[in-house]
Amino acid sequence: MNEAVVTVRGVGKTYRLYRKPSDRAKEALSIRRRKYHQDFHALNGVDLVVHQGETVGILGRNGSGKSTLLKILTGVTPQSIGEVEVRGKVAALLELGAGFNPDMTGMENIYLNGTMQGLSRMEIEALIPAIVEFADIGEFIDQPVKTYSSGMFVRLAFALAINVDPDVLIVDEALSVGDIYFQAKCYRKFEDFKKAGKTILFVTHDMNSVLKYCDRAMVLDHGVKLGEGSAKEMVDLYKRTMAETNGARAEDVRAHSAEGAWKEEMVVNTSAQDYGDGRMRIVDFGSFDDAGRIGQSLQKGREFAIKMRVSVLGDVPEPIFAMTIKDVKGNELTGTNSRLEMLDLGPVHGGMEFMVEFRSPMLLQGGQYLISLGCTSYDTSGELLVHHRLYDIFSIYIIASKFVVGAFDMGMGMSVDRTR
Structure with a gap:
């Protein structure tokens, strides 16, 4: 050394x-x-x-x-x-x-x-x-x-x-x-x-x-x-520390979850970070191909979806549902949430349930990627409140026949014309 x-x-x-x-x-x-x-x-x-x-x-x-x-x-x-x-x-x-x-x-x-x-x-x-x-x-x-x-x-x-x-x-x-x-x-x-x-x-x-x-x-x-x-x-x-500052608590990945049909078909990361203040819970989740079949092997260039079912256990003025995709090194590559998509969801109250779907064409290169899911909101002072987060809860594997430079395939074309 x-x-x-x-x-x-x-x-x-x-x-x-x-x-x-x-x-x-x-x-x-x-x-x-x-x-x-x-x-x-x-x-x-x-x-x-x-x-x-x-x-x-x-x-x-x-x-x-x-x-x-x-x-x-x-x-x-x-x-x-x-x-x-x-x-x-x-x-x-x-x-x-x-x-x-x-x-x-x-x-x-x-x-x-x-x-x-x-x-x-x-x-x-x-x-x-x-x-x-x-x-x-x-x-x-x-x-x-x-x-x-x-x-x-x-x-x-x-x-x-x-x-x-x-x-x-x-x-x-x-x-x-x-x-x-x-x-x-x-x-x-x-x-x-x-x-x-x-x-x-x-x-x-x-x-x-x-x-x-x-x-x-x-x-x-x-x-x-x-x-x-x-x-x-x-x-x-660091992420967990920031969340715990807002009253979040760490919990086991399968603890307190209702029975879910989707996640039983998934290979789940049992050591995933699972925490939140308990006002909302992600009770089920899965990844789906363009035919709606659940599975973790997805085809590059085709539509895919990430879905989660959420139970509301307490009052939340304006909930935010989020999903991120990271590479195996932990780099956040892409993702979105209901706030960025300008979806007006609030307020919500205990007893409500939601099915959240994130859908997109698969533009990532071939390889393995980690999925994180979350339910959050902001208090009146602008502080982020974490109600439930599942970090790196499962992975997806992208099958590709063509590779390009970088993490994404933007469908870029190319032509070469001889000028002399």
Whole structure:
């Protein structure tokens, strides 16, 4: 195994929170050492080891301690307890504004950041063409950074981070503000870094990116490490954590389900994640071919359907029925829900039952895919409520006689005409 380049042992970070600014002075001057603050533990006993060449994702809700951990790793913030060791040159793209002087131009900030990385002026000047080309912000490179849009700023920050040839690249969620083309450009650079044996540590809410690019991942919640493992395992844990926050509870896949005719004909994933608050339950499900026959082998190019039967056990103002299809690596490829389809279903009440059908031509490449089903809604504050979810509950196998590039066959035609 490659050597460890990032080692975190029992790291904690505690902030003192004062109700008002004057309390800080009162505490400092108190003869009896009266305490005027409350301790807030942003991180508590976190361990992590990242080896050379690994790409590791950090997942967690806002306030979970993700950004605090990255700041500790980059030396921006000291830890309160624990040990941190980072080997090699580190380049970091943290939240917008970190490490930049807003009154200086983009070009001046290139020199500033290069100097902070220990580069000589000659070395910085040699990197400028590549930085300017990758950032692609035109004449704004000579304008003060405070005049930049968030997208322009992240372009320059990322261009700087990758062109100083770091051993470890640390990326916070700042990439999410870039346009889709620049994000694609950045992820291609991630691939180059991985091939070059660089180490990447990044925080993102884009779970598909974690599944695609990360060798491993870690989930933080309220400053505590909930888990560490494969990207798919941690994405599933993160999803479950978010649902459990809304009062959901984990349950066995067959528990509390009414007898169902469809699923008895299916090969069901008995270790599927099955949870929800119980106000709705998916009591039956299945996949069907273009002739309406139940089965898990489907023909590419033909119609297919995913069906589920739902029992309502409590009041739900506006239910959402959902289905997603993922590849075996856990990447969500496609799916839809009743909200996206603009179906007005609510309100619904206990005792009601629904038969939900998702129908489409099968455009996926030949291979095996995972099906997830769900019943959710939003409360008045906009928080997602999970009533019942079945993650990776069964798989379908697509039979194809022709393959194309990518996950989908769009029915693309091709012609070649000799012109000379």
